[in-house]
Amino acid sequence: MTRYGPMYGPDVTFLGVPPCTVTEPVTYTDADVVIIGAPFDGGTSHRPGTRFGPSAIRQACYLPPDGSRPSLALRVDPLRDLCVYDAGDVEMFAGDIERSLAALESAVYAVASAGAIPVVLGGDHSIALTDATGVARRHGFGRVSLVHFDAHADTGDIEFGSLHGHGQPMRRLIESGAVRGDRFLQLGLRGYWPGPDTLAWMAAQRMRSYEMTELVARGLDACLSEAFGIATDGCGGVFLSVDVDVVDPGMAPGTGTPEPGGLTSRQLLDAVRRVCYELPVVGVDVVEVAPPYDHADITAYLGNRVVLEALSAIARRRRDAAGGSPWDPTQPLLDAR
Amino acid sequence: MTRYGPMYGPDVTFLGVPPCTVTEPVTYTDADVVIIGAPFDGGTSHRPGTRFGPSAIRQACYLPPDGSRPSLALRVDPLRDLCVYDAGDVEMFAGDIERSLAALESAVYAVASAGAIPVVLGGDHSIALTDATGVARRHGFGRVSLVHFDAHADTGDIEFGSLHGHGQPMRRLIESGAVRGDRFLQLGLRGYWPGPDTLAWMAAQRMRSYEMTELVARGLDACLSEAFGIATDGCGGVFLSVDVDVVDPGMAPGTGTPEPGGLTSRQLLDAVRRVCYELPVVGVDVVEVAPPYDHADITAYLGNRVVLEALSAIARRRRDAAGGSPWDPTQPLLDAR
Amino acid sequence: MTRYGPMYGPDVTFLGVPPCTVTEPVTYTDADVVIIGAPFDGGTSHRPGTRFGPSAIRQACYLPPDGSRPSLALRVDPLRDLCVYDAGDVEMFAGDIERSLAALESAVYAVASAGAIPVVLGGDHSIALTDATGVARRHGFGRVSLVHFDAHADTGDIEFGSLHGHGQPMRRLIESGAVRGDRFLQLGLRGYWPGPDTLAWMAAQRMRSYEMTELVARGLDACLSEAFGIATDGCGGVFLSVDVDVVDPGMAPGTGTPEPGGLTSRQLLDAVRRVCYELPVVGVDVVEVAPPYDHADITAYLGNRVVLEALSAIARRRRDAAGGSPWDPTQPLLDAR
Amino acid sequence: MTRYGPMYGPDVTFLGVPPCTVTEPVTYTDADVVIIGAPFDGGTSHRPGTRFGPSAIRQACYLPPDGSRPSLALRVDPLRDLCVYDAGDVEMFAGDIERSLAALESAVYAVASAGAIPVVLGGDHSIALTDATGVARRHGFGRVSLVHFDAHADTGDIEFGSLHGHGQPMRRLIESGAVRGDRFLQLGLRGYWPGPDTLAWMAAQRMRSYEMTELVARGLDACLSEAFGIATDGCGGVFLSVDVDVVDPGMAPGTGTPEPGGLTSRQLLDAVRRVCYELPVVGVDVVEVAPPYDHADITAYLGNRVVLEALSAIARRRRDAAGGSPWDPTQPLLDAR
Amino acid sequence: MTRYGPMYGPDVTFLGVPPCTVTEPVTYTDADVVIIGAPFDGGTSHRPGTRFGPSAIRQACYLPPDGSRPSLALRVDPLRDLCVYDAGDVEMFAGDIERSLAALESAVYAVASAGAIPVVLGGDHSIALTDATGVARRHGFGRVSLVHFDAHADTGDIEFGSLHGHGQPMRRLIESGAVRGDRFLQLGLRGYWPGPDTLAWMAAQRMRSYEMTELVARGLDACLSEAFGIATDGCGGVFLSVDVDVVDPGMAPGTGTPEPGGLTSRQLLDAVRRVCYELPVVGVDVVEVAPPYDHADITAYLGNRVVLEALSAIARRRRDAAGGSPWDPTQPLLDAR
Amino acid sequence: MTRYGPMYGPDVTFLGVPPCTVTEPVTYTDADVVIIGAPFDGGTSHRPGTRFGPSAIRQACYLPPDGSRPSLALRVDPLRDLCVYDAGDVEMFAGDIERSLAALESAVYAVASAGAIPVVLGGDHSIALTDATGVARRHGFGRVSLVHFDAHADTGDIEFGSLHGHGQPMRRLIESGAVRGDRFLQLGLRGYWPGPDTLAWMAAQRMRSYEMTELVARGLDACLSEAFGIATDGCGGVFLSVDVDVVDPGMAPGTGTPEPGGLTSRQLLDAVRRVCYELPVVGVDVVEVAPPYDHADITAYLGNRVVLEALSAIARRRRDAAGGSPWDPTQPLLDAR
Numbered sequence A, B, C, D, E, F: 001m002t003r004y005g006p007m008y009g010p011d012v013t014f015l016g017v018p019p020c021t022v023t024e025p026v027t028y029t030d031a032d033v034v035i036i037g038a039p040f041d042g043g044t045s046h047r048p049g050t051r052f053g054p055s056a057i058r059q060a061c062y063l064p065p066d067g068s069r070p071s072l073a074l075r076v077d078p079l080r081d082l083c084v085y086d087a088g089d090v091e092m093f094a095g096d097i098e099r100s101l102a103a104l105e106s107a108v109y110a111v112a113s114a115g116a117i118p119v120v121l122g123g124d125h126s127i128a129l130t131d132a133t134g135v136a137r138r139h140g141f142g143r144v145s146l147v148h149f150d151a152h153a154d155t156g157d158i159e160f161g162s163l164h165g166h167g168q169p170m171r172r173l174i175e176s177g178a179v180r181g182d183r184f185l186q187l188g189l190r191g192y193w194p195g196p197d198t199l200a201w202m203a204a205q206r207m208r209s210y211e212m213t214e215l216v217a218r219g220l221d222a223c224l225s226e227a228f229g230i231a232t233d234g235c236g237g238v239f240l241s242v243d244v245d246v247v248d249p250g251m252a253p254g255t256g257t258p259e260p261g262g263l264t265s266r267q268l269l270d271a272v273r274r275v276c277y278e279l280p281v282v283g284v285d286v287v288e289v290a291p292p293y294d295h296a297d298i299t300a301y302l303g304n305r306v307v308l309e310a311l312s313a314i315a316r317r318r319r320d321a322a323g324g325s326p327w328d329p330t331q332p333l334l335d336a337r
Helices: A050-059 A097-113 A125-139 A169-175 A196-204 A212-218 A220-231 A265-278 A298-321 B050-059 B097-113 B125-139 B169-176 B196-204 B212-218 B220-231 B265-278 B298-321 C050-059 C097-113 C125-139 C169-176 C196-204 C212-218 C220-231 C265-278 C298-321 D050-059 D097-113 D125-139 D169-176 D196-204 D212-218 D220-231 D265-278 D298-321 E050-059 E097-113 E125-139 E169-176 E196-204 E212-218 E220-231 E265-278 E298-321 F050-059 F097-113 F125-139 F169-176 F196-204 F212-218 F220-231 F265-278 F298-321
Strands: A033-038 A084-089 A117-122 A144-149 A184-189 A208-211 A237-243 A281-287 B033-038 B084-089 B117-122 B144-149 B184-189 B208-211 B237-243 B281-287 C033-038 C084-089 C117-122 C144-149 C184-189 C208-211 C237-243 C281-287 D033-038 D084-089 D117-122 D144-149 D184-189 D208-211 D237-243 D281-287 E033-038 E084-089 E117-122 E144-149 E184-189 E208-211 E237-243 E281-287 F033-038 F084-089 F117-122 F144-149 F184-189 F208-211 F237-243 F281-287
Touching: A033 A050, A033 A097, A033 A298, A050 A117, A050 A281, A050 A298, A097 A117, A097 A125, A097 A281, A117 A125, A117 A298, A125 A144, A125 A169, A125 A237, A125 A281, A144 A169, A144 A220, A144 A265, A169 A184, A184 A212, A184 A220, A208 A212, A208 A220, A212 A220, A212 C265, A220 A265, A237 A265, A237 A298, A265 A281, A265 A298, A265 F212, A281 A298, B033 B050, B033 B097, B033 B298, B050 B117, B050 B281, B050 B298, B097 B117, B097 B125, B097 B281, B117 B125, B117 B298, B125 B144, B125 B169, B125 B237, B125 B281, B144 B169, B144 B220, B144 B265, B169 B184, B184 B212, B184 B220, B208 B212, B208 B220, B212 B220, B212 E265, B220 B265, B237 B265, B237 B298, B265 B281, B265 B298, B265 D212, B281 B298, C033 C050, C033 C097, C033 C298, C050 C117, C050 C281, C050 C298, C097 C117, C097 C125, C097 C281, C117 C125, C117 C298, C125 C144, C125 C169, C125 C237, C125 C281, C144 C169, C144 C220, C144 C265, C169 C184, C184 C212, C184 C220, C208 C212, C208 C220, C212 C220, C212 F265, C220 C265, C237 C265, C237 C298, C265 C281, C265 C298, C281 C298, D033 D050, D033 D097, D033 D298, D050 D117, D050 D281, D050 D298, D097 D117, D097 D125, D097 D281, D117 D125, D117 D298, D125 D144, D125 D169, D125 D237, D125 D281, D144 D169, D144 D220, D144 D265, D169 D184, D184 D212, D184 D220, D208 D212, D208 D220, D212 D220, D220 D265, D237 D265, D265 D281, D265 D298, D265 E212, D281 D298, E033 E050, E033 E097, E033 E298, E050 E117, E050 E281, E050 E298, E097 E117, E097 E125, E097 E281, E117 E125, E117 E298, E125 E144, E125 E169, E125 E237, E125 E281, E144 E169, E144 E220, E144 E265, E169 E184, E184 E212, E184 E220, E208 E212, E208 E220, E212 E220, E220 E265, E237 E265, E237 E298, E265 E281, E265 E298, E281 E298, F033 F050, F033 F097, F033 F298, F050 F117, F050 F281, F050 F298, F097 F117, F097 F125, F097 F281, F117 F125, F117 F298, F125 F144, F125 F169, F125 F237, F125 F281, F144 F169, F144 F220, F144 F265, F169 F184, F184 F212, F184 F220, F208 F212, F208 F220, F212 F220, F220 F265, F237 F265, F265 F281, F265 F298, F281 F298
Parallel strands: A033 A084, A033 A117, A117 A281, A144 A184, A144 A237, A184 A208, A237 A281, B033 B084, B033 B117, B117 B281, B144 B184, B144 B237, B184 B208, B237 B281, C033 C084, C033 C117, C117 C281, C144 C184, C144 C237, C184 C208, C237 C281, D033 D084, D033 D117, D117 D281, D144 D184, D144 D237, D184 D208, D237 D281, E033 E084, E033 E117, E117 E281, E144 E184, E144 E237, E184 E208, E237 E281, F033 F084, F033 F117, F117 F281, F144 F184, F144 F237, F184 F208, F237 F281
Antiparallel strands: none
8 A cells, every 4th residue: 555645735754754654554663753744624614724734834944854953952853863754644635524534533543553653734723633532542542631732722512513623623532531621731722712601611621721811920831830730640641732823823824713912933832842841742733834824934934843843852851761961941052962 | 594694704795785595585586696605615626715705706896885886898787787685605614515515505596496596606616516506406407508617627526535526516517417518618728637538528428618729729709609509509598607717827816726828807707798698697606716815806806897797798688688779899888878 | 864884895893793873872872882993094104004904903803703702811701791882984085184083083072972982993093183082072181091002102293294194193182182291101112203302392291101122121011000000190081092013013014104123912912901901991992904014914813802802801890890809810711700 | 495305215216317306497407208206095995005106116127227228119218318307206195185186286287387298106096187287287278188098987076075086087187177078088997887977977078988898899909099089189289197907907916996807918018109109198197006915016017117118109209200210010129220 | 876956845846757867867868858957046137036946836736746747738648748857956056156057057968968858947047048058069059949938138248247147148158159149039028128239239140039019010920930930940959948027927927027018828838839849849948937926826837837838749749740630729629639 | 436336226325324435435434334235145045035135124114214213212313323324235146156245345344444333234144254254354353253143053164065155154254263253142043953063163163152942041131141241351342243033933024044933023122232232343234134025024124123223222332431321221211311
């Protein structure tokens, strides 16, 4: 059986890492990480275009696609220190969300089953359902906590007559038991959705959602530390889901449902770094990059750097776990390592 | 039962014509024309965004939305000389093409059954299947010919594992018998799709497809006249389907699958006018206007003017049929009428 | 007499709130807030386009225009907890600033006289003159303080030979006595205008202007608290005027006179919230959103959210005044209220 | 008295021709042509931005601004064969149309009185009133015919409560007697404005308006020749007014009221050449270039080239009148001249 | 020795054709055509960006990159009927034009020497010098005529102190004897460059340059036929150089030196088809596609289609030469072939 | 010898300051500052366009170009309190980096030799080599420290086969001895370049590079103070080099190699102010503003304001040195000075 091809444009891997084929585990038996493209925007409630997200995130870089990216900040080369493959895109027809999500879930589960961390490039946030479920099927339902950066809670019930869509995956995940409500951490919420009924449902699940006001009033770092304590309480793994709209639309315009008042790009990168350095991450997705609404690729660049930041921190965590000295954010760049 | 609302943004009617409710025929018993929005891009094979087409086409005008547009060229006011309503949008979830198309077909059929001409604002071209079928259910399968302006034949079979999508509606229409293959007229085709198998299938159906080369070599007007002869041979009505990508992408960039070398906007407007003035049009759709790829609304304006041109010619045809002197394109604007 | 219609495009109300007619007070006797569009850019000294600001601000949202927006942060639904109407646009011909401003002042005064808070959507900042004057005519000249977020002082004298324009309204307001100079609070000024003479005039009026350097050095919150003390000293009401260019143009590009080095969107939203929660606001305007220079509607979204934030805080202030427990920014989102 | 300065940006002349000062005729006594900027968009009924038209038209060129432009087609260097000055911009405050138009009229009249051809760079089409009036005051009311390329007739009466605006100048010109209605030639009209009353008024004035349909049906060249016969019947001079929206918005998007179905750029350039080569042109304006809606400066480039084409044809006409052999459009470029 | 890699972004071949390595002729011994990327904009006199032209032209398509493109018009599949490889990009540092051009010339010569037709994707027009020279070195200096579509003659002498640049290649080609001046055919020239001295030099070389005026007055097809007669008089091969700015900038904005009044896209495609079907083409370049100034990829699409049109016509020419019936542009698409 | 002219567009000076001619020192003997345009992007490794940077930076302002800009924050008018000239552009052909850099170095050295501070407007960062060398030739090799704001270290060795390019100037400067490695201060570095070898080289030179992580963890102000101590240790002057990509691309998109996670515009302006107020600055460059990738000129505005902020702080430093009271950032704007 042949490799999944790209849905849109040429068959390009993430910054030049080697390709693999999801349906042939032998092609990635030694993988630490497998990247999967989910070029799907059929679940978007407003501006479409995330179908081109995987392609844009893979390529958004001014450096050559040579499968190497030495991190200045973390002093690792995530694409070399880790064994990273790119499985290409899952075929996901926008007009059939159920079939598309099922196909993606199979791919994620295959990767997780092979012992690798799936990193899924969206696509709209509908895919968080399958991304986290695919991982949970491997690590145990209720055994993986979820750290979720987003402007929106994504806990809607039925919208446009469907159980599926980019505003609903988090509810489905809790309903199915894949993720425990009280191990569900949301950061960056703001704005005017959802309404009281949904918030009541969320509270009943004992979710922990940090609205921007709380993040500003208490400090992002303090809230992260608190959330990390919850995330690791009784869970062996963490799934990280990053909706790029958690960043202020003034800095990340290429997205479908922009909500002013978000994090800066710097804050998101630092937060992602902390999650992946301090927690046992077993799966990642980066979603809602919508190139048609982007300018000069700045949102695509941000998506690319979120992936690299996550991988760098995972690599550094492993190095430190193997006996390295812990990472010190105040260390000057050129000091001996 | 209440009126169909808009899927995106406020409830705006086409240039201010009065609203109606599809499910309540009493609200449009006197209608000559009912406009229906089909905000669906789940069937797009490449660039999405046509979900915002209905909203853009309805509003793209620098004149006030007052329900009046006196045509300089045809000396009618199509929005006043005809009784035109706007039924708003059909709810069409991008992630479920089958349910979406079914909902649209019901609406189109209801309007046609009431004796009005449905004018459907797409949306991607997947909807041509339901638009023409809804009309054919009223006028008789095989009794309505189809005049189709497009860069693409849209006669694909299965794509992305689905029978439905914006590259396939014309095949489905012929297979079902809704439209006879030998009463299917295509104008403006060009480029590198479809391949020989599909072309052979089309030839076997006895379709008549005018590639741009033929239109240039023989002249657009001669080809149109020839096509009109076929269209009215044994058919009591004509469905006009206008894919905005028939115009050169240099003049109409806001579309999903641009193919260089098309008509000018002027040519399309003149051709639409001839179709609607010379033929018994019983249904219209205008599709593939994709606002995220547009610039300064020029493609949306073109979509709006295609609708107005069609309605103006229908109005003039009716006036002349009622005893007016026939329209003369060389008559000076300010000559007595 | 009929309702003011829109100047540009269809007659759409702010996020779907009910319409009213300014000249018929019976249509808004129970109003807490009346929104007024001021589609005027005839007073702009540089990039025009704010004439499309009211339409853009009203519609910039990915949620349906259903007249409901439950605030996550403040736990109120400003569009339901308050009685909010939208009076549509005042007709303001760009080529005649004097007549246009007079028409707007009448509308603002009518709303204020009915006991409602006018919220004016600009439009260029010329309108601040009439917005604040209209309110002061109701509450008493010199009895309303002005809290003004802006990159520019807008205290110019004569420009382009005219007393009116978007760089001069604040001078006119003080000269007329509508607002006391020593109850005029400006936040976010920066850059290279005005020059010493105008600054001397401002100092002589005892205005209190916070340049960005001071806001950064002392902290925005400390400065706000200080300003609030001045604003309420002897004034029974506060007019809030928000020029969107107070935000850094990197985050809010859709404006006419961008001045780098401004607030973040998050800072502005938090500051607007504090003004409307802590002070007795009697009028609001949000100006200088210029859609032709915007990208992906991000500046329009910001304008929309500034309005919602103001209304939410007003609603919460009223609820707390009626006996509710005071708002606590550190309270987790899902904690019982 | 000093030279008129620019309203927006640096003091740049048209492609580097020398500057002059309108109020000091001594600075342009030898002028054949004086260029005047009219940076005014206060009369625009829809999209503003033409205030930046003069600056954009002056600079839109990839060649150095060296005051020389040898025309390949006409074998003259209009900027050297003619004596061309640029008087800079007239100060025109958008918020005061009456004062602005009066200032412009003075400038145009001064130039015409000095025996030079004024070439006015708009700005919105409101200025045609003053441009043509200024010229008629010199050459005699009713003694100058008007050749007018436009999508719109611009013969409205009162709009937004004003007699002035970009939809009305042609009516004012005829009412005042500056231009005879029966020497008023319009080419390129189309669309859905104005309505029957205005058309009746136009017919009563015996205007000759060529709608696009007639131009296509009869041929642009035939219509031009017919129009030229009318224009020179009893009139000693011709004023040429070019609204860039006569070109299809697909090719010239940077304008305020785009109407699909227009001329191509090539057609406009050829037509302008014929007007200025075959007729005794005494004044020109080029209006409605709106940079905020332009892309990659293509509309500004077109405006620049319309000016150059007009000047080149004027220069060639003078050369041929002085005894040169008449221009032959079929002559190969490199044949001896 | 390894394959030339891409200069910018991933290693993608033209629409998925197989790769080859220029320096290893064994990788393309059976080639009919070899595509070479020339990502160079160091010779541009105005807007840069053509360095991204090769990547954009290779990918600009909504169909999958599967190495197959059946032409509707010509009934061949150029990517399958011909043996087409893509050699990737030549490394061309913008800051060193001499070294860059030398590297490209080597590549072109290698391909021509192997008996294949080089098709070079620019890059700015500086590269025409090396493209045509590389071919002439194989086929004989003075033995290859040049058919050149362009708005500009590109016959400048020294600019910015350099003999090389995108305004000068044609002069260098004639000076070196690579191409005979009297077998140099230029079509589409227009505007205001070059001046009399350069035109005199061109005339002295007996070049044949068709300015747009002549093309319009005599008809493009008649001029092409005339030019074809010259091109094949004593020359065994033809090099086709297509500068995308020959098309009107209104339809092809993504270019560096836009000159209004050009061909339509349709005209260019038809003309390219005639050249490659009627003449013995031995080399092609397509230049001046500048993605930073493009909109919605329309100019990149045009570049892609110019390449496909050329290849299709070459394939059809070979098929007909092998005994097929000649191509008939009036043949209906679905008629038996 | 005449003045250097502009390379692109009209001869415009920075905000209207008077012009001078570099090769005629008599034209700027009294200069405090001379501005030099370096319209060069031949050294860019990715997105070009900085050739238009000088023109954009000079003009990006909504105020008239009157040679006056009173700073609100620093209470000086840098364009009047200092004697500032603009020498126009150095001719720099993109295709010849060596010749271009040599020409620029001559110009910078001439200005420095005349006792003025050269302020060079880039252009890509290749020019830092010549900018700092030109200054060091006047003040002594190794006697000028370098304060460098950038996302990138720009210490690469050979790239694209060249010693020169925008990723390498800092290495060349240290290698030549123009700047001491241990007086080289870099702020804002981040991302994934350069790799370990280059970092080791940098450490061996004893450079001090502040990656964003350190700036966030320790605070920008603390790091600046530390860096200032190093900069002035044994060096009599400081060269300030500002690459606009040190700001987050979300706020400054118009640049060639965007790296997410940077400073805000506010932070950069404040930091530049501190450098120029607290240190003895003898040269400045502002580079990498690339207009083709900008939106609504926001990056050009930022570049303009960086220049003004630097000049304002220099002017204030001189005033205070002459006996003024030191600048106090907490002083209210309208307090007596």
